Amino acid sequence: MNKHLKILVGALIAFFVISCSSSSNSDDEPAPVIPVLTTTAITSLSSSAAASGGTIDYDGDFPITARGVVWSTNTNPTIDLPTKTSNGSNVGSFSSSITGLVANTLYYVRAYATNSEGTYYGSQISFTTLQQQQQVLVLGQSYQGGKIVYLFKSGDAGYDANIQHGFIANSNVVDNNYLEFGCINFLQNNTSINFGSGGANTQALSLSCLEANTAITFCNNFVVGTYTDWFLPSKNELIKLAAFNAAVDDIYFNQNLYVSSSEVSTTKVWAVDFSDGTAGTASQVFKNDVDNNVCPIRKF
Structure with a gap:
């Protein structure tokens, strides 16, 4: 074998030895394992x-x-x-x-x-994250000019599952405000008995019934602090208030009949009896009757 051939063969043998050695070392190293x-x-x-x-x-x-x-x-x-x-x-x-x-x-x-x-x-x-948590309101709580006498629930007009709404009555005028209704011998045709209509009823009646010292003018002009949006409840609003009356602390509706803003005729209007404390029985009373209690409420 000549000199040049010996050098070539030696180089090839060295290459294969190094390659095999490197391959063997690589296989011996553990692959990284991730948790x-x-x-x-x-x-x-x-x-x-x-x-x-x-x-x-x-x-x-x-x-x-x-x-x-x-x-x-x-x-x-x-x-x-x-x-x-x-x-x-x-x-x-x-x-x-x-x-x-x-x-x-x-x-x-x-x-x-x-x-x-x-x-x-x-x-x-x-x-x-959730919206900032709001104050949880309860019946009988002092709030915005009076005390909470009703909290809206599912099915009520104006109910919102995300925000508490309800009615407030002022404890100073819940009882012993005996006034005739007003609008005697006059019928405001768009008054309603429905829940949620008391405010609209009162506004409509106040434009037609201008006599002083009546249930309509008293509620329409009632003010507590900055709260001026008081109204005479509708028939069905009073029925709701009667049903929850017993659950309200320190602001019970103690009188028998509370007059509503829901007219029946030129001479009569609906009133609701709170004496049983639960059902709220409605009946028709004369507009000039001064034996029925008047209680303005406001919505919040």
Whole structure:
């Protein structure tokens, strides 16, 4: 074998030895393994807080040293942010309290797990905090010029499941205001018995019935502080008030008949009996009868 051929053969043998050695070393190195974790769905959501957490099913062959959730108004939050929790270590499930949130705001949250190889994240989920919580109102509560005597419920005209509405009566004039109705021998044709019509009834009647010292003028002109929108209830509004009368503290409708703004004829008007405290029985009374109580209410 000549000199040049020996050099070529030696080079080829060295190449194959090095290549095989490198291949063998590469196969011996373990591939990196990523921990398996998930983010827990949001619960206990409010205007300023929420609950989440995570589950670490596998630590990636390196012990978990830290775990929790991290959140932000931007996507893909990381533990570089201060908005995170620390919920121990190791595999398994954990719970996290997310606090200090802003009402009606979209947030993104991810569970995280840290081991000696780095920090890994679960799937990203999003949630929107609730609107700022409003004061919960109750019957008998002092509120906006008087006390709450009725809270609207499903089926009532004007009911809104998201906002409390109702009627207020002033405790100073619930009882012992005996006035004739007004509009004697006159019929305002558009008055209604329906729930929700008392305000419109009173406004229409006040344009036609101008006599002083009547139920209509008294309610139309009634003022408490800055509240000027008082009215004489309709027949069905009074019936609702009667049904809830017993549940109202310190503002019971103690008299028998309360006159409504719902006319029957030129000489009669509907009134509602509160004496039984429950049903609210309606009857027709004369407009010039001064034995019926008058109580203005307002809607909020």
